[in-house]
Amino acid sequence: MAPVLQTSQPWVEKYRPKQVKDVAHQDEVVRVLTNTLETTNCPHMLFYGPPGTGKTTTALAIAHQLFGPELYKSRVLELNASDDRGINVVRTKIKDFAAVAVGSGQRKGGYPCPPYKIIILDEADSMTEDAQNALRRTMETYSKVTRFFFICNYISRIIEPLASRCAKFRFKPLSEEIMTSRILHICKEEGLNLDAEALSTLSNISQGDLRRAITYLQSAARLFGSSISSEDLISVSGVIPKEVVEAFLAACKGGNFDLANKEVNNVIAEGYPVSQMLSQLFEMVVEADDVSDEQKARICKKLGETDKFLIDGADEYLQLLDVASNTMRALCNMPQEFSYDC
Template sequence: MQAFLKGSSSQSVKAQKPSSSSSSSAAEKKKSAPWVEKYRPKCVDEVAFQEEVVAVLKKSLEGADLPNLLFYGPPGTGKTSTILAAARELYGPELYRQRVLELNASDERGIQVIREKVKRFAQLTAAGARPDGKPCPPFKIIILDEADSMTGAAQAALRRTMEKESRTTRFCLICNYVSRIIEPLTSRCSKFRFKPLANDIQQERLLQICGKENLKYTAEGIEALVKVSEGDLRKAITYLQSASRLNTDQEITEQIIVEIAGVVPPKVIEALLQICYRGTFEKLELAVKDMIDQGYAANNILSQLHDVIIDEKLSDKQKSVITEKMAEVDKCLSDGADEYLQLLSLCSVIMQQATHSS
């Protein structure tokens, strides 16, 4: 009898354990979730700054109808968040998984995926009603994120699928560069351009997150965050989370944001330009090598040099020669060229133009 009681009590303890551990793991998972996902808009009304898109989508949602969509614009402006929020409002949480197929650039984007995965999903019948009784549209949504990375053949195959399955499926193509989408696809979609977010909109959203996460911050720190993210709210939120993880007790300052974002200090850029104007080529070699050795990204140096050069007291012709060289260097860096050699090449052109002016 004692043995039986002992066994049953140990079983009850074992049965209780998973529930406590699962609840703690769920809480831990929620705590460690990226803030970009945590604060992603849950409905179309929460989408920031894209008034035209929101107005059209709200009208479409009222009638439970939707055209094929093409969202384009800079990264971090809310393209994916907007269509996901619209899909959740259309279908509700129960039908969402059945009715929405999302593919992004991490998936294969060749013609085979369009022929198999996309076509198979598009041919399924959209059945079932919403449990809450709200009107549910008789179509599914296929979201193709970063559609500009799809091959030409895949885009051509997608056009045919769009035509054939128009009764049961709507497509939403999302891309940064609309020029990389073939004309037959763009003509079948309602196009919406997403603008880079205004500074005050970004600041407002970041302050909301700071309040919810109980973060200490300075006004300069938030301003720096808005400046380095350049209209990309996703980047701003990611930097904010990184800053909060690094400095759990300290307030988020401009210095912390500058370090996290990998921004080159203005003093370093100024010192490099002074060598270009008055120094020797040997000093220039050492300065460029030192900047690369310190871990500053060549793209960041290039971007900041561009902003400073535009305001410098040089003639329009000199600025045009330098900026043309910057464009060449930017292309070479994108193609994987050596950072040190490219920056040295650019700085030597700046030095050459500066000596002409003097």
């Protein structure tokens, strides 16, 4: 069998930091965890923050630095959102793994190998409340031989009894400078050419998510070769071109419903996701200088309601048309529609 080419590896994995000290932009987290690795006295941990900021990378790096490749598989249990992590799994798989004691700490291959195991629960905020409650007792009972690492985007979805048992680490969104630096490093390694405009575009469309930025970059490189433009990145990202959103908003400002309806049909016909349209329209309305605060409030209120309707399965065309008519009313200072409550 022919060997698998290295180029087939996703760049997200290829350039994933292997050590905690290499994680970008999370200086406070890295400093504390580096000290933790030196003492090997590791508490239960809760990593939270936006996606693509290094939470999972940090958890995996800690586990690899503590146990090395030899003991990693026997000492570390990884469960993410694709695994069943209901109450039955907590009572069986997690509890069984947590209950088994390990030998006293002996260094192997230069790794500390402390006398405990690690359970990494990625996307922990998607676990049911019952499953989280079932974990409380497991954490207390087996804390001498097992450490839990919880990874989530929203700490508010982790029940307080679990959160209070963990050392909490907040991961910040990555700044444009940090992202640009990392992307330029990958471009140098892969022989890509990105100009300043393309770099800025990549940072904007990925919104502080480095994983998303690297994925867009690899997709564009596969499609367009080594020289990548701003337009190439937009086309692979699913972001709606700025001129489409501007044309929609301009039609609403003009007060011509037929023109607005035409723009709505254009968005639907092109297959653009309406949820993405709402997101970009929100940003454009908020930054607009020629729209009053009251008008912005009316429009943004409607955008929020429409987003909820779309999540509930409403028709995209009708919802975007509703947004267009309400935006037109707000921008033309027409009175709001009356609602009749029973």
